[in-house]
Structure formats: structure tokens, C-alpha cells
Amino acid sequence: MQLGATCLEGGRCEFLVWAPSCREVSLHQVAPRDRILPMERQPRGYWRLMAEDMPPGARYFYRLDGERDRPDPASHYQPEGVHGPSQIVDHQRFSWSDQGWRGCALADLVIYELHVGAFTNAGTFDAMIERLPVLRELGITAIELMPVAQFPGERNWGYDGVQPFAVQHSYGGPEGLKRLVDACHREGLAVVLDVVYNHLGPEGNYLWDFGPYFTDRYRTPWGDAINFDGACSDEVRRYFLQNALHWFRNYHIDVLRLDAVHAIRDFSATTFLQELAEQTREFSLGNQRTCLLIAESDLNDPRVIRPAELGGYGLDAQWSDDFHHALHCLITGEALGYYGDFGNVGDLVKTYREGFAYAWRYSSFRKCRHGASAADRPAQQFVVCSQNHDQVGNRMNGERLIALAGFEAAKLAAAAVLLSPYVPLLFMGEEYGEENPFPYFVSFEDAELIAAVRRGRKEEFEDFHAAGEPPDPQSPRTFAAARLDWSKRDQPRHRAMLAFYRELLRLRRANPVLARRDNNQLEGWGLEDEKLLWLRRWNEQAEVWILAN
Amino acid sequence: MQLGATCLEGGRCEFLVWAPSCREVSLHQVAPRDRILPMERQPRGYWRLMAEDMPPGARYFYRLDGERDRPDPASHYQPEGVHGPSQIVDHQRFSWSDQGWRGCALADLVIYELHVGAFTNAGTFDAMIERLPVLRELGITAIELMPVAQFPGERNWGYDGVQPFAVQHSYGGPEGLKRLVDACHREGLAVVLDVVYNHLGPEGNYLWDFGPYFTDRYRTPWGDAINFDGACSDEVRRYFLQNALHWFRNYHIDVLRLDAVHAIRDFSATTFLQELAEQTREFSLGNQRTCLLIAESDLNDPRVIRPAELGGYGLDAQWSDDFHHALHCLITGEALGYYGDFGNVGDLVKTYREGFAYAWRYSSFRKCRHGASAADRPAQQFVVCSQNHDQVGNRMNGERLIALAGFEAAKLAAAAVLLSPYVPLLFMGEEYGEENPFPYFVSFEDAELIAAVRRGRKEEFEDFHAAGEPPDPQSPRTFAAARLDWSKRDQPRHRAMLAFYRELLRLRRANPVLARRDNNQLEGWGLEDEKLLWLRRWNEQAEVWILAN
Structure with missing residues (x-):
């Protein structure tokens, strides 16, 4: 069916x-x-x-x-x-050349997150292909595509997608994506695809005309929640379960990154995420290819990544926002909005040891206790970064870390991420110190919606920024500003940054202590006043000391 | 604090x-x-x-x-x-006589659910005291009080309570409840108290004036949900956690029956129910007295009763609605509303074996799959009944099982419940075959609300009943009709029923096979056409066959 x-x-x-x-x-x-x-x-x-x-x-x-x-x-x-x-697309027609490809183990992932439209000047899947060798040489093992499901217009982060099975036409459509994935696999790179199962975009969402895909029993930041546990939810689930398998089967995607699973409101005894994990595992076994699920979750809830036997949903890994926030605040000194919950070296040490800093501890930002201990989860189940599309792009001006904190601080952040025992994620361009911003951009057609997005954007930053106007999200110039400038890689400072990243990634592979995804054989101390962090990692034969300031 | x-x-x-x-x-x-x-x-x-x-x-x-x-x-x-x-109440003033009382083990519970107002003519805690010996002699080990938290007016099932720490004045207030609990403990009876943590009643709820006790992020059948996981939820939780301990500490309550935990909407990593279970366990240990939590849950989710180590919330037991529905449908042949999901002997056999009939199986009533397997949970974690206030009172006319199916069928139902491996619950009066109905009744003061309740009641039964008007919930006569008629106990047929219940309860204690709370050493078969059920229960020495038709 x-x-x-x-x-x-x-x-x-x-x-x-x-x-x-x-x-x-x-x-x-x-x-x-x-x-x-x-x-x-x-x-x-x-x-x-x-x-x-x-x-x-x-x-x-x-x-x-x-x-x-x-x-x-x-x-x-x-x-x-x-x-x-x-x-109509005939998926049999594409001739794949990746027959030998078996995927990438979770522990081996080094993820490079990118936006197809902004990664190259052409902004297409095909234009990306010639850049893949550079990424492989850097030491990346997987690219992560921000959502490519069909969204309104030609410019969008991808979280306004409304046809979850369709591949964005302006990126090159289904054939383009297949050529890219095939090329990645030829290069030995896995492909992570960001998929959005918690809402649909505001323009072009015709699901309302078909059936009860949504429910008013829960509210999300994007309106009514998707109906994962009410009447007819079996059919809604089937839609999204088939979507996941669609990407694995028809596009040879290796990993799905599930956007904001905390907004998948589901109180059923057998959750959608459990079903998704089971079917992914089954597909993976049946096809002798590693297929994985990585969640973005705002819950700090280890249930997301615990196996079903321990009452979990059984996803493979999840992002640790706490790691990012703890690191970001130490480096930038920022304390507005949710950054107000961070700023201690101790918090960063705790995320190195346990994945989450907030494990049922009071959060001033949330005004309640938050999280639960994930200390029982292996290190490879956490994805960490010093910046990603959200943390950069959700700023009013979309400033990258290097623009906020400078060149040396960016190097420090890179080391903090890449020498961690976790799965690292880089955001496109950080490897050569790109300073271009990554602002929020859209290209809706509906005038009311455009006005609402502009208004919403301004309101959002009342908390974060004292003054100034956010760039117009609808303007093509805002999008154009987000593009990587590939020429920078040949400039001395940028070349130095690139060499630094390459060396860190080499160390991470070559050093037997650093190569382990293990946060049990790790200890850390911090001096708060001096903002000094020591980390000691070890195995049976050797130890590595990391000192950061 | x-x-x-x-x-x-x-x-x-x-x-x-x-x-x-x-x-x-x-x-x-x-x-x-x-x-x-x-x-x-x-x-x-x-x-x-x-x-x-x-x-x-x-x-x-x-x-x-x-x-x-x-x-x-x-x-x-x-x-x-x-x-x-x-x-102001000074809880030190009451002189308790139950110093030796240590509570009742979960496995030993035989629960008798009652409504304080309708159990005696006077409708008070004090009037109940003289009836306790009769219950003890019957073989009951615990009475369960429908909610006694202060509700509007003098007549109410109790689920419209708005002052969760106060004891209904018309029942006898705090002193009255203490005298009752003390008398129960003297008789060797435990006391289960029904508490409502999922909503507050519609009249006299002033919590809105104080703070964000409620959230519009979730909707429940009773309006906005209580805020268990949003901003300021620590304080809301403290309110309900203190409430639970209030009953254990100040009133010596043994067990809390948590109303409709499925409407406690809580997505946090450490749920309110987990905290409640932890604090109850702590209190119980600290006071060397067995204090328990039993949930009503519509989710068929074993998480509710699994321990925290297995990802559960750690409550002690939960009602099995499936057992009731499976039994009810076989006995009455009813198939309207949620009863449409039942009617097979096989469903009842499954509930005897595993607690739930619906363990991720499609429910026509719910229009989606429902539940998850609870086969790993010990039998004492399930409470079963052939009727309770809800199943009787939620009918348009509040008919008890005996009024629907007759005397012999009621005996069969009693045996089905009491010879099960689960914790049995009787609804007041069923032990002597009371035929009086238990209709829904209220005594609001707000005229608009009264009209709305009358209207709601009529609308509710469009599905269940083809014709007829439900009794007026606001009328004192509707309440009066719910009262037990104690004189019936001396009439021959009723005496016979009483003797039958007493003998079943004696057998359940005395027979070593029936005394076990064990659904692993149990097997069953059904003949659907003949509506015939065999059950075999055994231990190392003996076995018991139960044949029901």
C-alpha cells in the first residue's frame, strides 16, 4: 500500500x-x-x-x-x-552506482550541515557534487542537508515544506538529489537528510482538505499539532512512516535528522517515534545498510534515545543543545534569552560527562525544572556543535560564531567540539572561518503571510536584541547574503582555519584516546573565574589532556 | 514550605x-x-x-x-x-487510634468503591462508620471513597471539586473524614481516596486568579489542561504533590486513586507522575506504612505502572478498563459506543492473561490502534471490576449490571472478577444485588452551568441510547435515587447474593491457587458461539478450573 x-x-x-x-x-x-x-x-x-x-x-x-x-x-x-x-516519478529509472555502499556507523559520523541553496552559487544538488572531494579531504564523513521537501517559492530554510515526499524543484528535483547522494556514496560520504514531521508550512498545505492530519488537542509553535495519537492517527502515521522509508529506499539516504521531535505531540502507548525507529531498524537490517535516526529534541529526555526495552523510543542519537549553549556562552559571554541558563564552565564539563547540563534542574529561561539524566547513554548518541543553522540563523542578523567572537575563539570552539567524545556537527563554512551570516530567509507568495513573517521576526527578537531591525526574510538579498564564499578558502587566514580543522579531524581519527566515543573515560574540571577548562580522556594505554581557556 | x-x-x-x-x-x-x-x-x-x-x-x-x-x-x-x-484546621488536634496500622499490601487489596453521600441515608462520613463491620465481614480489605475534595453544592460525584485540599463540608469536613479513616483502620480496612489531578470543576475554580495553573497548549475534555510541564510548572506540581502527601499525612489515607491520568498532559523528561510516585514511596518508607498509587488510565500504556528503571512512571497499579468492557459485553451483549470494541470471549481471556485486550490493536471506537502489551507486569498491578461508578453512572439512566442482565448474570460477573488473579473492585451495593441506579448528579449554583450540564448530558447519550431523556442531574431526586437501600440485605434474594460474594471472597483467600496474584500460571480458552470460557489456574501443588457461560 x-x-x-x-x-x-x-x-x-x-x-x-x-x-x-x-x-x-x-x-x-x-x-x-x-x-x-x-x-x-x-x-x-x-x-x-x-x-x-x-x-x-x-x-x-x-x-x-x-x-x-x-x-x-x-x-x-x-x-x-x-x-x-x-x-509521476519512476524510481526504477535511476541507475545507482553505490551498490557496495553499506552506510556509516553512528560512531564514525562527522557531520557537515549545509543548505543546498546557499552552499554553492548555483544552489543546486548538481552544483554541490564538485565540492564533495573537498569535504572528504577535510575529514567529514557525512553531509546533512537542511530539508529539501517541497516548500513555497525558491528560497527557504526548508522548515516550511508542505509536500514531504517531494524534492524541491529549484534544487534540482528527484533526479538531482539522487545524483548527489550517489556521488556522496562514491566519495565515501554518508547523507543525512533533515525531515520535518512535527508541522507543515503555512503556504501550500492542502492536507486539511484530505483528512484529519492535524489535531486541535495540542498546540505547537506552528499551530495545530499533527495528529499522531487521535482518531485516524494510524493513517497519519502511515503517511510519515512511508515518508521515512521513501527517503531510505528511493534516495539511498543514510540518516534522517528529525526536526523538533518535542513538537510531535503523542501520548499513545506505542509512540510514532517508536514505530519509526522499529521500521527504520527493520529496513536497515533487510537492506544490509546502516540507516539511522537522529532527533532534534528540546526535552533533554533520554527516553528519546533509550531502547524500547528501557522504555525509550529507540532513536539512535539526538542533538545536545546544552553542549552548544554551554560552549557558546563561555565563548561569547552572551546571556540573553535561553543563553541566560548557561555561562559556567561547570555546565560544559557536565555536558562532556553526561550529554545534558540540565538533567532535572531549574531553568530560569523555562521557569521550571528541565530534563533528566542521560548519563547511562553512550557518547555516540549525542551530536554536538559550536553552531548550526538554528543557532546561527535564529539570531536577528544570523551571525556566525566567528563574527561574534573572532578567529581564535572560533578555533577554540572547533577544538571543543572535535575533541569531544560525541558525534560532531559542523555548519557549512565554519571549517574555513566563513564570516557571511546565515540569516532567516523565505520566499512566500501570499502577501499576508509575508507580512506576518516579517512581523513575527521582529517580535521574536525583542528578547534577544535591544535594538536594530532584522533583515527582511523575504528579500532575495537576505538569501544571497547567506551564500558561502568559496574563494575565501584560498586566503591565508581561512586556509589556516581549514588546516586547523583538518588537523583536529585527523587527530580525532588517529589518536586512540580521541577516537573513542566514550564519556566514561573522561573527567573534567573548570575554574569559573578564569574560564579555564581541563579535560582528561584516557584508555588502557594512554591519556590525553585538553586545556581550554 | x-x-x-x-x-x-x-x-x-x-x-x-x-x-x-x-x-x-x-x-x-x-x-x-x-x-x-x-x-x-x-x-x-x-x-x-x-x-x-x-x-x-x-x-x-x-x-x-x-x-x-x-x-x-x-x-x-x-x-x-x-x-x-x-x-484553619489544626491537624495535630485529632487523636488517632491507629498507631499500629501499617497499611495493606497491594496484593491483598479487595476494594469496595463507594460514594459517601449515597452510601448511607445521612450521607456523611460518620454515618458510614457503623457499616464498616459489615464490609469487613464480607471480606473487603479497603474502601475507596469517590472524591471528597470540596465541590460546589452538596451533591456531586466529586469530580467537580475545586479545593483539592479541603474535605467536603456536607460530608462532615476534615474531622469527619479522620474519624472515618481511624475507624476503618480499627476494623482492619484500608482507605483508598479518589483524587483528581487532571482538572478542576467548572464552578468555584479561583485558581485562574492566582497563577498559571492551567495551560492552553493542551486541551482536555474539561477544557484547558493543568500546567504540568510549562513555565511555572514546578509550582503547580508542588501544589499537587503536597496535596497527595496531605492526604497520606494528615488523613492517614492508604491509597490514592488518581483520576484519569491520561488527561494529565505532561511531556517533560521527568513527569509529574514519576515525581508523585517517588515522593509517595519516600513517604511510605519514612513512615513505615504502605502508601500506594493506583491510576485510572485510558491509555493502556504499561509505562504508567512500569518502574522508573524500565522507563515507567512507577505507579503501583492501574484499572483495566478492558477487563470490564470485555466482561460487560459478554454478559449484556451491548455493542454501542466503546462497547463496540468488545464482545469476544477471546478478549476476556486476553485480559485474564495480560491485563489489556488492546495492546496496539486497532480499535473501531477510537479509530486507531490502541495500547501496548503489559504482559510483563505482575497481576497485582491491575484493578478489575464488573462495574464501577463510571461504568454504571455514565449510562444515561445509571443502571447497574444486575438491572441490565439479571441476578444470575450478576453472580457470573462477580465470579469472573473475584476469581481473577487481579485486585478486585466492587461498586457499593453490588454485593447484595442492589438494583437502584447510580445516575449522574450535581448541585451547582450557577444557572448557566446547570443548563449546560443538562444539555451536555443529553448530547452525550446520542451515541449510547436511541431514545429517552436522561434524569435531571441537578434534581435532588436523581441523587436520592442513587442511595443504597440497606433494608434489602435482609431480603432472601439479596441475602443469597451476599452469601455468594462472601463465599467467593473466602475462596479467593483460602484456596492457594486463587489466592495468588499471578497471571502467568493461568490459561484460558473461549468458544465464541457458545460464549463459553474456561480458565485454568495452578500452582506447584494444585489447579483450579473455572468454567463460565
């Missing part, structure tokens, strides 16, 4: 859509010819059609109740954008 | 109230004299006052922002009802 359009032999195509809110559903083919084919009602609100003469490349809408043409909720391609018709 | 009024030596009294929403809080004493005493602001929104010459029995309001007089959110007594002043 594959949702969406599935190409079969002889030019046939099977369509399946969940639309329990509709009395009648038809397929409205719009290219290469125009015709309407009635669909057959199935149990539990599904509608099915086996269509003849429906080749890959054909474009279609679903016509709901004989009235409204809507793109396929499980569309694999939206060549004309979020409001346009869906296009 | 005790919330509310704490009597100290020399006529002094300490007041503590959490009122972060207020700029100014005073104590307005109204009896025995009238005076206003300003309170002192404390960290985190608390207000404190040490008052001289403030004896037990004194009555007071908190005056908020110099404007509004409000009863104490942690009032121990509301002698004039929910809108009146709070009264």
Missing part, C-alpha cells in the same frame, strides 16, 4: 491517497493529456486508482468532491511549485 | 500561597474577627505571612491586588462551600 503514484510495468501507474474527508475523489491528469479518472473508495478513507497509459512525467491533481484540484499529499515531485500539479 | 495555613504553637499560623499573577496579596481574616494582614512576597511568586492570634477555626480569604477576596487554593476546609472563606 504505497501512498502516492507508483509506476508499474506497461505504462500503468497505481495511485493511492488517504482522503477520508471527501465524498468523492478523482484523478485529474493535466499532462501530457487532460482527463479525469474516478478513483475507487477503499477501507479507512483511502482512494485507489490503477491507471493505464500513465507514464513517468505525467502530471496530475486529485480532484476532491468534484470541485477542488489539489496536489498529491504524497507527491514525489512538484515541478511547478507547491500549488501546481504533481508529477 | 507547606502551602495553605499551617498551625504553629502559641496561636500562630503560617500562611503560604502561590500567586505569581498578583501584584499584592493580603490575608483577609473574617472570623472570629475581621482584619487585613499584608503578606510578604517570596521568590517564585509565593506570598507568606506569619500571623499571631490566628487559632484553628479562624476563617479567611486571600485578598488579591487589594480587590478580590478568594478562598485559599490550598484551603483545608470550606465550611460555607466553595465560594466562602477558608477555615
